[in-house]
Amino acid sequence: MKLQEYTSSKGNFEECMKCTVCTAYCPVLQVNPLYPGPKQAGPDGERLRLKDPYFFNKALKYCMNCKRCEVACPSGVHVADLIQAARIKYDTTPPKLRDQILASTDFMGSLARPFAPIVNGVTGLGITKTVLDATLKIDRHRTFPKYSGRSFEGWLKRHRKEQAAFPEQVAYFHGCYVNYNYPQLGKDLVKVMNALGIGVQLLDKEKCCGIAMITNGMSQSARKHAEHNVGVLKKAVDQGLKVVTTSSTCTFTMRDEYPSLLDVDNSAVKDSLLMATRLIYEKLEKGATLKFRADYHKKIAYHTPCHMEKMGWGIFSEKLLKMIPGVEFVMLDSACCGIAGTYGFKKENYEASQAIGAALFSQIESVNPDIVACDCETCKWQIEMSTGYPVQNPISILADALE
C-alpha cells in the first residue's frame, strides 16, 4: 500500500490540530473581541481563503504580529505568518496617509533629523497631539520618540579609522531608531565591542528593515527594502564579517520575515545576522572577558520582547545582565507590552494596546526596579510612557557598567 512519506502545506497550516493553544496565548484576543483569534484567522481562515479571497476577514488587521501564537503552537504552524501573508495578499485597501507616515521610519527620520529641536518641540506639544489625534488618528496619549540632531551613521563615519584599527571586526545594522532617534545606543555598542577588542563598522548603506511597512499594507516597499538589505548584508558576510544588531524586531524581520512574508531569500546571510547580546555572550563563553565597575549597583527587571521570544534569544540578554556583579536581576513574566511597533500608535488600537500591557506594567510597578531592560525600542516607548520607569537596552546597561 502506498503511504504518503510526508505532507506539506503553506505555513504548515495543515498541521494544525485545532488544539487552540495559540488562541489562549493571543494577547489581542483577550482584549479585543473583534479579532477572530490566531487559529481562526490563520489555519482555519486559510482553507476558506483558498476557496475564495472573498472569505478574507478585514479584522485580521488587529493581529499585532507578535508571534506569540507561533511560540505557543506545538505543531509548528506558522500562524502569524499565515495571517500577515493573507493581509499582504488579500487586503487591497490602500494604506492610509497615517499608516504610510508611521511606516516610513527612515524617510521620516531623514526629514526630521536636520530640524530635530523644532520637530521634537512641536511633536511634544499638547496641541500637536490633539491635532494629530483628530486628523491622522494617531492617539493623543502617545509620546513621540525624540529625533537626534546628529545621526549615528555620521558619528561612526567620523570614528572609522580608530574602529578599523581593531584586529577583529563586526558590521552593525543599527536600524532607524539608533540612527535618527537615539545614537547613544549605537555608541554604547561600540564601547562594549571595543572592550572585547572588536571594531565596529557600518554596512554599505542599510535601509529600514521594513517591518512597519509589512504591517501597514506596504509590502511592495518592504520587499524593495528587504532586497536592498540582503544585498548589503551579503557584502559584509562575503568579507567574513558577522552582522550585529541591537533591535530584536529588526533582527527578527530580516532573519524570518524576509523569506516567509516577502519571499526574499536571505539564506546567504541569515546565520551571520545576530543580536549583539548573542555575539557577546558567545565571545565570553569562549574566554573573552569584560571588566565591570565595582560601584555599579542597580536593580534591573528584564522584559523579553515578543520577537526575542520567537527567536529564543532572550536568554543571552538575561545571562549578560546577570553577569554584571552589582546587578539585582528580576525576570519579568512573559507578556506582550501591547505596543507592537506602530500598532499602539493608532487611535483605534490605543485602548487594546494599554489593556494588553496592563499586567506587565503592574508587575514592573510592584518590582520597582531602577531600570527596566529590554532589547526593543518600541517596547521601551510603551513601558516608559505607561509606567514612568526608565527603559534601557541591555547593551547600554553593559556599557554603563563597564570599567
Added chain:
Amino acid sequence: MNPNEFDVIIIGGGITGAGTQRDCAMRGIRTLLIERSDIATGATGRNHGLLHSGARYAVNDPESARECIEENMILRQIASHCIDETDGLFITLPEDDLGYQQTFVDACRQAGINAEIIDPDLARRLEPSVNPDLIGAVRVPDGSVDPFRLCAANMLDAKIHGGQVRLHTEVTGFIREGDTIRGVHTRNRLTGEQADYYAPVVVNAGGIWGHHIAELAGVNVGMYPAKGALLIFAHRVNNMVINRCRKPSNADILVPGDTVCVIGTTSTRIPFEECDNVAVTPDEVTLLITEGAKLSPALESTRILRAYAGVRPLVSADDDPTGRNISRGIVCLDHESRDGLKGLITITGGKLMTYRLMAEIATDAVCRKLGIDKRCETAVTPLPGSEEKSYEAVAQKIWESPSTAQKAAAARMGTRASRIRTSDRHDEALICECEEVSVGEINAAIDRLEVTSLTDLRRRTRVGMGTCQGGFCTCRAAALLAKAHGSVEKERADIAAFLQERWKGNFPIGWGDTLREAEYTQWVYKHVLGL
C-alpha cells in the same frame, strides 16, 4: 380524510427521490417521501460532487453528454447556492494520445458542450496546481455541486409545497390488492414504530436499494452495483476541475468542493450484500494517490482527510464486468406496462447531474397515472436559497459588514441565511471552527431540515467535515441537539456514533496529521471528557 393517505409515495431520500417529491409537490400532488436512513446517504452523497459538463461522456455516450450539459445550465440557474462555477480542464499528459483531443472536442461540440482547446501554458496559469508536464488542455464548463445541500433544498421545497417527509423509516412491504399496489408498510428504524401509508402511485427511487424494493413488490429490476472509491484532501489544491483527456478510467477526476478537493474514482463490481457496508481498500487508496498525482503532483504530499466509497445504481444493459461502458442513461419503468403491476414506477439509472430530468420524467409518469395535466416548472423555479446568483450578494443584503462565518453561511445556505437568528452574541458563537458554522446556522437547520442526529446535521451544515473531523464541534453541536430534542442521554450515544463514523473515513488513510488529529480527538473525548 385519513392522514396516512397521499396521492403519491416516493421511496428513497436521495437526490432522485427528493427531486421527484419537489416536482410532484409543485404540481399540486400530495406527496410523502420515505427514506430508511437520512437524505443523501446513498450514491447521492458519495460521489465527486462534480457538476458534469457532459464532456466525460461525450465520446462514448453522447445522449448522457447532452443531458448533462442541458442540466448543467439549468442547475446554474435554479441551484446557484449549491454550485461552484469553476470550469474544468481535460488535460493530455505525455503518456496519453494527443490525437484523442480532437475526437474529444468534436464529440463535445456535437453534444452542445463548449469545449475549447487552450495552450498548455494558459492551462498552467489558470490552474497552477495542474501537472506542469501536460502537453494539451481543453477547457469545459465543469463545476462542482454540493449534493447534500442540493438534496436538502429539494426536500425543503417539497415541504414548502405541502410535501411530507419520513426519514429513518424503512419500507418493509407493499400493500397489494390483486395486481395493484395500494401503499406501503413501514417501520421507523429509530423508534421501531410501524405505520401503513396509502397512495394510488408509489415511486421507487431507491437507487441501488431500488433493486430490493422492486423485489418486495414482486418485480425484478436488474441493477448493477459498481463501487467507486474516493479520497478527500484537507484543502483546495485546485480551483478548476481537472480531468484526463482520454477514455474514462480510474482516478482521473479531481474536483474542488467547498474547502476540500476530491479525487476519484475506482469502479469495481460488488455483490448486493456489500452495498450497505462498502469499505475502501488499501489498493484503492494506492491507486487514487498514484493516479491523482498525475493530475496534480501536489496531491502526493497533501494531507488526506478521508476515504469513502459509494455504489452507483447502474442498470445492467450488457455483460461488461467493469461497468464503465454501461450507459449512465435514465431508466423509468412503469411496472404496469412492463410487469402488469399497477401503481408502481421505478426511476433509476441516471446521475446526480440529471436528477432534475429524472424527477421530471418520473413526475410526468405519475401525472399520467393520476390524470393530472400540469407542466413541470422545476427547470425555471429556483430552489429555496438560490434566489440570488452569488453568496456575495446574499451576504451583502443581510449583513452590513459580514464576518467570515456569515459569509460562509451565505455560501452554504444562500438566501436562506437570512433565517439565521442573530439576536444575541450566543447565536454568533462558532460550533464548527474549521468550516465556520455558527450556533444560529445549526439552529436554523434543526428547525427546518429534519435533523435527528449529528450525522444528519453534518450533511446539512458541514459540521464535522473540516480538518478536525468532529474533534471540537461534536460536543458543542450535541448540546444544541440535546436542547432541541430534550434528550441528553440520546446525545451521549449520538456523540459516540458520530465520532465512530468520522473515524471510519479516517481509518483507510490513517497516517500523518490525520492520524495525529484522530488520536488527539480520542484523547479529548475518552480521557478528558470521560465518554
